[in-house]
Amino acid sequence: MPAADPTHTVHPTPVTHTGAHGSLPGGEGRKVFFVSFGCQMNVLDAELVLGDLDRNGYGRTDKMKDADVVLINTCSIREHAEDKVWSLLGRARQVKETRPKMKIGVMGCMAQRVKDEIVHRAPHVDLVLGTSSFRSAVQDLDDLFDGGGRIVRTSNRPDPVFLPDADRNVTVRPDAYRAFVTIMRGCNHSCTYCIVPHTRGKEVSRPLPEILDEVKRLVDDGAREVTFLGQNINTYGQDLHPKRKHTGEICTLLEHAAEVEGLDRIRFLTSNPFDMTEDMMRRFGAVEKVMPWLHIPAQSGSDEVLRRMQRTYTVAQYHEVVGWARTHIPGVEITSDFIVGFSGETDEDFEGTKRLVEDIGFLQTYVFKYSVRPKTLSARRLPDDVPEDVKKRRNVELLGVQDALATKRNQGLIGETVRILVEGISKSDDTRISGRDRCNRIVHAPGDASMSGRMADVQIAEAGAHSFIGDLVRVEGDGERWPDA
Ligand code: SF4
Incomplete structure (x- = not known):
């Protein structure tokens, strides 16, 4: 999954009802300094916990020095992400010296991966919650404030009372109109470089009725677009129906979600090249509300590197999957992830990666330098033998190839009119609105905050590698509901 903005802000709708698990609002008056790192899955986990804190009386602060609770939602995908957490924990220790009642918690992938190290190296941390256990945060904080001590929960089999996705408070979201x-x-x-199987365990799918119920509640709260998240959505539901030979359960979910009245757009992440079939692409393309955008991580354009990564497809098979998408999903745009400098990657392998980027024509690619993660298969079996300066050079070079190609392709859109769902005022220019079109292209146009959450038609005037600027043609009016086409 592509990395998300590491700092999490929340759509601040006040809620007053009783807590998720029947607990009383024990957090009354306490303020939480919350920081989240990592992928979209972590953004959503942050929302789940923030929703629980909110409805149990915990407030928020953006200053650590004023906090009663410091809670950090962590990521283990790269060493750098973990380094930032250690540094934050150092700051929190200093603050705790002046606020001894303050509680410090660490949740998520790093809490799961290095729980023992956190316990020993950071005795000032009161709460450690792994990737399946974080929904007990409110109960645990209440207990810590009442009785002190330390709580560590990192079992992969969560307490049934605190299942990760149970009873979401849908009113606490960073974006009023879009939801994960x-x-x-x-x-x-078991991709050899990846820490996820270690930190998040085997696939567990949520039952379809439970997901649909959550979608309906989100739509009732104003969401017009949902993005379904899974590490490998292609196999959604297989664990729920182990006797069924095949799959396509993700398509059934999309078809049912499309029937939810008031929902305009559906996206999903991540569509890996493996476990994908042509029939699945056909079904994606047949649902109008499913947006023509797929994130299909390639990781490398070399069969030899893909083999060492245990990605279980070849470059030719990757092309085949993209071909199915382009045949069955009209106008589809593809984004991708690449790792450069993986173990044994030669200049020739890297040339293959550049060739794949040129041949496919991605809307966007996320490029990462290989970073060895302890406890992964590659850490145990493969040398990290590409020098750092070579990794850096390949990273810059691949991004250069992508940006040049994307700019050229994107300029072909100048003069066209696209429909966007307006997300709000642009972060870089407050005279403009920003939104995404059906293909997930970022588009800016003149406008104001009153247009947020409305559909708008924008004629593209300028195109860069990553975004577009256009002229506003028209905006959905009060009480109007445009079809998204
Ligand atoms: S598909 Fe591979 S890269 Fe993705 S989460 Fe699973 S093991 Fe990691």
Whole structure:
């Protein structure tokens, strides 16, 4: 999954009802300094916990020095992400010296991966919650404030009272009109560089009725677009129906979600090249509300590197999957992830990666330098033998190839009119609105905050590698509901 903005802000709708698990609002008056790192899955996990804190009386602060609770939602995908957490924990220790009643918690992938190290290296941390256990945060904080001590929960089999996706408070979201929905957790693959199977365990899918109920509640709260999340959505539901030979359960979910009245757009992440079939692409393309955008991580354009990564497809098979998408999903745009400098990657392998980027024509790619993660298969079996300066050079070079190609392709859109769902005022220019079109292209146009959450037609005037600027043609009026086409 592509990395998300590491700092999490919340759509601040006040809620007053009783807590998720029948607990009383024990957090009354306490303020939480909350920081989240990592992928979209972590953004959503942050929302789940923030929703619980909110409805149990805990407030928020953006200053650590004023906090009663410091809670950090962590990521283990790269060493750098973990380094930032250690540094934050150092700051929190200093603050705690002046606020001894303050509680410090660490949740998520790093809490799962290095729980023992956190316990020993950071005795000032009161709460450690793994990837399946974080929904007990409110109860645990209440207990810590009442009785002190330390709580560590990192079992992969969560307490049934605190299932990760149970009873979401849908009113606490960073974006009023778009929402993430977890459809499955964990991963059954074993890509050699990846820490996820270790930190998040095997695939567990949520039952379809439970997901649909959450979607309806989100739509009732104003969401017009949902993005379904899973590490490998292609196999959604297989664990729920182990006797069924095949799959396509993700398509059934999309078809049912499309019937939810008031929902305009559906996206999903991540569509890996493996476990994908042509029939699945056909079904994606047949549902109008499913947006023509797929994130299909390639990781490398070399069969030899893909083999060492245990990605279980070849470059030719990757092309075949993209071909199915382009045949059955009109106008589809593809985004991708690449790792450069993986163990044994030669100049020739890297040339293959550049060639794949040129041949496919991605809307966007996320490029990462290989970073060895302890406890992964590659850490145990493969040398990290590409020098750092070579990794850096390949990273810059690949992004250069992508940006040049994307700019050229994107300029072909100048003069066209696209429909966007307005997300709000642009972060870089407050005279403009920003939104995404059906293909997930970021588009800016003149406008104001009153247009947020409305559909708008924008004629593209300028195109860069990552976004577009256009002229506003028209905006959905009060009480109007445009079809998204
Ligand atoms: S598919 Fe591979 S890269 Fe993705 S989460 Fe699973 S093991 Fe990691």
